[in-house]
Amino acid sequence: MVSQYGIKLATYLISFSYGDFCSKVCECLLSRGSLTLAQIIRFTELSRENVINCLRVLIHQNCVQAFSIQQEVAFGEAPKIVTQYTALFDNMIHKMRFPKFMQIVSKELGEDCLGIFEGLLQHGRLSLNQIIDRNKQTPDNSDVHVVRETFSRLLNARFVERCPAPEPFLAPHEEETPAKKRGTKSAKIAEAPKTIEQRALAAAAPMESIRFLMEIDTLTGTSEEKGMESQNIAMLDEKWKQDFSDAELSASGKKKEILWRVNFEEFMRRLRHKACMEYVIARLSDQSGIVLSAILELTRSSETRLKTDKSASLSINDIYDEVIKKDGGLGMDFERIRASLVQLGCQIPTTGIDETYSIDLKNIVELAQNEEVESVVLKRYGREAYRIFRLLSKSGRLLETDKISDTTFVEKKDTLKILYKLWKDGYLHMEKVSVNGPKQTLFLLWEMNKEPLWLRVLDEMYHAALNLRLRITYELDQEKEILQLPKEKLIGELEKRYKRLGKVRIILETSLMNLDDALMLFRDF
Amino acid sequence: MSRSLETSSLKRKRPEVDPLGLVDAERAILNAIKNKKDLGIWVRDIKQETKLTDHVVNKSLKSLLARKLIKEVVNIQYKGKKHYMAVEFEPSKEVSGGVWYVDGNLDKELVNVMKQLCLRCIRVQKVATLERVHEHLKKQQVVNFEISSQHVSDILNSMVLDNEIIEVKSTGLGAYYSIPIGTVCYRFDSSPAVAKGSKLGAFASIPCGACPRISLCTPDGVISPSTCVYYTKWLNIDF
Numbered sequence: 092m093v094s095q096y097g098i099k100l101a102t103y104l105i106s107f108s109y110g111d112f113c114s115k116v117c118e119c120l121l122s123r124g125s126l127t128l129a130q131i132i133r134f135t136e137l138s139r140e141n142v143i144n145c146l147r148v149l150i151h152q153n154c155v156q157a158f159s160i161q162q163e164v165a166f167g168e169a170p171k172i173v174t175q176y177t178a179l180f181d182n183m184i185h186k187m188r189f190p191k192f193m194q195i196v197s198k199e200l201g202e203d204c205l206g207i208f209e210g211l212l213q214h215g216r217l218s219l220n221q222i223i224d225r226n227k228q229t230p231d232n233s234d235v236h237v238v239r240e241t242f243s244r245l246l247n248a249r250f251v252e253r254c255p256a257p258e259p260f261l262a263p264h265e266e267e268t269p270a271k272k273r274g275t276k277s278a279k280i281a282e283a284p285k286t287i288e289q290r291a292l293a294a295a296a297p298m299e300s301i302r303f304l305m306e307i308d309t310l311t312g313t314s315e316e317k318g319m320e321s322q323n324i325a326m327l328d329e330k331w332k333q334d335f336s337d338a339e340l341s342a343s344g345k346k347k348e349i350l351w352r353v354n355f356e357e358f359m360r361r362l363r364h365k366a367c368m369e370y371v372i373a374r375l376s377d378q379s380g381i382v383l384s385a386i387l388e389l390t391r392s393s394e395t396r397l398k399t400d401k402s403a404s405l406s407i408n409d410i411y412d413e414v415i416k417k418d419g420g421l422g423m424d425f426e427r428i429r430a431s432l433v434q435l436g437c438q439i440p441t442t443g444i445d446e447t448y449s450i451d452l453k454n455i456v457e458l459a460q461n462e463e464v465e466s467v468v469l470k471r472y473g474r475e476a477y478r479i480f481r482l483l484s485k486s487g488r489l490l491e492t493d494k495i496s497d498t499t500f501v502e503k504k505d506t507l508k509i510l511y512k513l514w515k516d517g518y519l520h521m522e523k524v525s526v527n528g529p530k531q532t533l534f535l536l537w538e539m540n541k542e543p544l545w546l547r548v549l550d551e552m553y554h555a556a557l558n559l560r561l562r563i564t565y566e567l568d569q570e571k572e573i574l575q576l577p578k579e580k581l582i583g584e585l586e587k588r589y590k591r592l593g594k595v596r597i598i599l600e601t602s603l604m605n606l607d608d609a610l611m612l613f614r615d616f
Numbered sequence: 617m618s619r620s621l622e623t624s625s626l627k628r629k630r631p632e633v634d635p636l637g638l639v640d641a642e643r644a645i646l647n648a649i650k651n652k653k654d655l656g657i658w659v660r661d662i663k664q665e666t667k668l669t670d671h672v673v674n675k676s677l678k679s680l681l682a683r684k685l686i687k688e689v690v691n692i693q694y695k696g697k698k699h700y701m702a703v704e705f706e707p708s709k710e711v712s713g714g715v716w717y718v719d720g721n722l723d724k725e726l727v728n729v730m731k732q733l734c735l736r737c738i739r740v741q742k743v744a745t746l747e748r749v750h751e752h753l754k755k756q757q758v759v760n761f762e763i764s765s766q767h768v769s770d771i772l773n774s775m776v777l778d779n780e781i782i783e784v785k786s787t788g789l790g791a792y793y794s795i796p797i798g799t800v801c802y803r804f805d806s807s808p809a810v811a812k813g814s815k816l817g818a819f820a821s822i823p824c825g826a827c828p829r830i831s832l833c834t835p836d837g838v839i840s841p842s843t844c845v846y847y848t849k850w851l852n853i854d855f
């Protein structure tokens with residue numbers, strides 16, 4: 092379940108882009124879980140037409156996924172298939188990150204890919220023909236071949252992917268599905284998914300083999316994959332006919348063209364790598380940063396999940412070859428690379444036969460998370476509390492009050508006060524141990540209360556991000572008249588106010604982008 | 617009842633002559649105190665052990681103090697409780713808190729001086745192992761006690777917790793050339809983030825990250841981001 096302020100931020104973002112009805116539907120789905128159309132109508136008290144329109148927009152914008160399941164019925168009745176809708180929380184929050192995604196694309200592929208990419212961000216899903224049409228309408232339009240070429244570059248970089256199946260059918264019992272037919276997908280399902288929503292997403296995802304494949308004739312093929320695709324489309328026809336009237340249907344995704352969308356997963360992967368690199372550069376050294384970036388570059392395409400714990404193993408030779416291509420990497424020799432690997436937490440193998448290395452990315456992410464929480468403690472509770480908290484977060488186990496006081500050089504009575512306060516506010520977990528000697532003594536043991544604390548910090552960060560957004564809106568609202576004035580009228584006091592607004596916006600917006608980095612650190616990495 | 621019996625039994629022993637001229641009650645108390653050696657003993661425990669009345673105990677303690685046979689000590693574990701110790705003992709580490717404590721209080725001055733010295737040593741050497749810092753401090757002879765490697769380690773650890781120095785493993789290269797690979801050492805980092813003592817996280821650098829009222833703050837409530845005073849203050853800093 093998404094936390095309270097996570098929902099508030101998501102619905103704010105949706106209402107900002109697609110209006111209040113859509114945001115109402117999102118809120119309903121986010122707080123209640125997957126629902127049928129009838130349920131959404133009942134809970135939101137919106138008209139059927141409004142809800143259908145909202146769902147169409149939200150599906151198109153990749154914020155909602157539909158799936159159908161067989162409903163439990165009384166014995167003897169024919170089984171009923173119902174369509175449910177589930178909200179895709181992370182995709183809603185990603186809206187905030189579009190500038191970051193665009194920056195990655197323009198840095199890696201150049202400005203010409205940006206046009207197509209921006210179109211996909213804005214429209215959610217587009218077919219190649221639509222992309223080509225859109226390009227025709229731009230003033231400096233390019234030839235169809237160029238557009239196709241540009242598009243395939245986006246595809247090769249995995250920045251764009253095939254859209255998921257509109258409405259996968261979830262069999263009541265997974266094990267009954269013939270494993271052979273599902274191929275890679277069944278492997279995907281076996282990996283982790285537990286909830287029905289996760290199963291739906293896994294079932295909807297296009298197979299890896301065609302996910303980034305442009306040239307495929309979906310209408311005539313007979314291969315398994317194509318079979319799946321048309322099966323899905325047929326099913327979609329059925330369902331949409333039930334839920335939406337024919338007129339509505341013709342406007343919706345009935346066209347059998349392949350639809351494309353932005354592959355958020357790839358961007359999150361890159362941002363995760365970037366965060367790891369930044370942490371390493373700030374905390375270890377530039378050289379370790381270069382080595383890490385070389386390793387990530389080489390192993391990125393083999394990562395199958397976003398939250399990969401450890402990078403794939405690479406030989407020292409491969410690492411070297413990539414390192415010297417990097418800025419500042421030319422001067423590095425094997426010895427320096429090994430030294431950096433040690434700093435990155437690797438062990439140098441004692442036998443030289445198979446010298447391979449893998450980086451513990453999860454550990455780097457955790458260290459960065461710790462720092463984020465620690466600095467909140469510093470700000471809210473002061474330096475001594477910071478020292479105490481850091482001790483507990485570094486040790487990761489229960490420590491006794493006196494031990495804490497001795498290690499941190501904080502007076503015993505102050506230590507107890509601080510520990511108590513942090514415990515009361517949910518940062519720490521406490522255990523009482525009484526020892527029966529000649530006298531009964533009571534010891535207090537303390538530990539960082541990691542899991543609940545992390546969730547709370549995350550929720551507070553969603554809250555803070557929402558606050559930043561609201562303050563930006565408020566500041567703009569305050570200076571509405573000034574913003575409407577022509578430039579030449581902005582003199583004296585007015586000019587001052589205009590300039591102030593500019594600065595305020597920069598502060599708020601950069602803070603929001605930085606805060607979002609921290610949000611991803613806790614939620615996505 | 618039992619009390620009066622005991623006093624009378626003590627009285628009966630009186631004929632033995634005490635070399636220090638102590639009465640029985642005083643002797644009993646002094647023994648109880650001496651038995652605890654460098655740990656000292658709390659008044660209530662004396663009473664329990666000797667089974668003497670409050671009045672007798674207090675009177676005897678006064679007299680023993682006046683004869684300089686015992687002393688009052690502060691036990692850092694139980695600061696509010698009066699503890700006594702025989703004069704020939706020095707409070708143990710558990711009682712006094714060790715070199716970092718004077719009269720039961722943390723000697724912040726000393727700790728700070730030591731931190732400064734360690735920091736200077738590490739700054740000059742760029743990276744240093746515990747042994748090196750220890751050697752350096754011993755040579756300087758700045759304190760009036762024998763400085764142990766544990767003392768130095770205490771100080772360095774607290775500086776790591778404060779983010780004033782960074783604990784790293786030697787790479788055997790560059791500044792680390794004389795330190796075997798993998799050895800734990802301490803590094804001074806002059807990058808601005810570390811110079812400040814700690815790097816502020818993204819959340820902590822905005823008002824909401826430090827806000828004590830975040831749980832009361834709602835978009836349309838009395839406390840809200842548009843009316844927030846912390847924001848107003850924050851956004852006005854630069855103008």
Ligand code: SF4
Nearest residue numbers: 823824827833841844
């Ligand atoms: S907006 Fe102001 S009152 Fe609300 S949480 Fe942030 S700093 Fe606190």
